[in-house]
Amino acid sequence: MNKYLSELIELSQIDKSIDGFEPRIESIQRALNVAIEKESAIKSAIESYDEEIKEAKLKRGKNELHLAELAEKLKELSKKTAIVKTAREVKALGLEEEIAKEQSDFANEEIQRLDKLIDSKNLYKEEESLKLEEASKEVEEIRASIADELAEIEKEKKSVYANKQTLTGEMDQKILSFYEKIKKWAGNTTVVPVKKQACYGCFMKINDKVYSSVIKEEEIVTCPHCGRILYKEKEQEIKE
Ligand SMILES: [Zn+2]
Known part of the structure; x- marks a missing residue:
């Protein structure tokens, strides 16, 4: 066979196997990428639960503060009621007291609602945390199992590139x-x-x-x- 032709056949086979490396690596890494995506989706779910819990706690704190203020106000009102003289004054204080009580009820309800919300978000977060543990384990397992395969390909790649370099160095330019x-x-x-x-x-x-x-x-x-x-x-x- 013509020397140039046999070199060209060899070179084309080398190039073909070089082209084959990327798809091989990609297909090996696909499973890992899927597992990593799953893991990060769970992580961001946990983050958003954390965010929601933080926000609910902040609102709860504001309601607690408001409740304390209302309790103080009610104490003041009852003191005043004891010393006012006229029926009109008693009525006005009574009205104020009623409003403060309504606001207290509302703040209490709000706190209860937020507590429920926080509990349920914590529950979801716990579920996700368990899932995260599983997912992270899976990522590590896949990573370990493909490490050898990837190292093998890397070795092959090096030798193929070295062959190509030798061949093209010897070839007629x-x-x-x-x-x-x-x-x-x-x-x-x-x-x-x-x-x-x-x-x-x-x-x-x-x-x-x-x-x-x-x-x-x-x-x-x-x-x-x-x-x-x-x-x-x-x-x-x-x-x-
Ligand atoms: Zn043709």
Whole structure:
């Protein structure tokens, strides 16, 4: 076989496996990403419960303060009631007292409502915290299980890149740039086999003259239809 052609076939196979690394890494990391997303969704749910609890406690505090003020006011009113003389004054104080009592009732109800709210939010938060524990455990488990796989790929990647560097260093630079030019549009189908006298890049039939050149493997032949570099299908590929 033509030396340049065999180098081009090798180079295209190296580039193909380089292209294959990212999808392999992505598919391995997909499960981890799903688990991490789940974990962070739970974390933000807990954060928003915390926020709601904090806000409810703040409101509760304000109501407590208001209640204390009202209690003070009621004490003052009863003192005044004891010393006023006229019926009109008694009536006015009575009215004020009534309003203060209503406000106290309202503040008490509000405190009860907020307590219930805080309790239920705490309950939800507890549930989420349990879920978070599970989710974090899952993240760690996945992380540990894929670490070896990723390290293996990283090793493979290094050796493939080293092979590429050696190969391209040895190759004729004109041949290399010819390949790179086609690769720009053809990607990892720059060098394709011919099967059943058809180019396996564009799937068009090639004529007998081109086909016989491909079979001879004496020179670099490109597909007359698409321009990809052609080579004769190997025995093992026929079996596949
Ligand atoms: Zn073609």
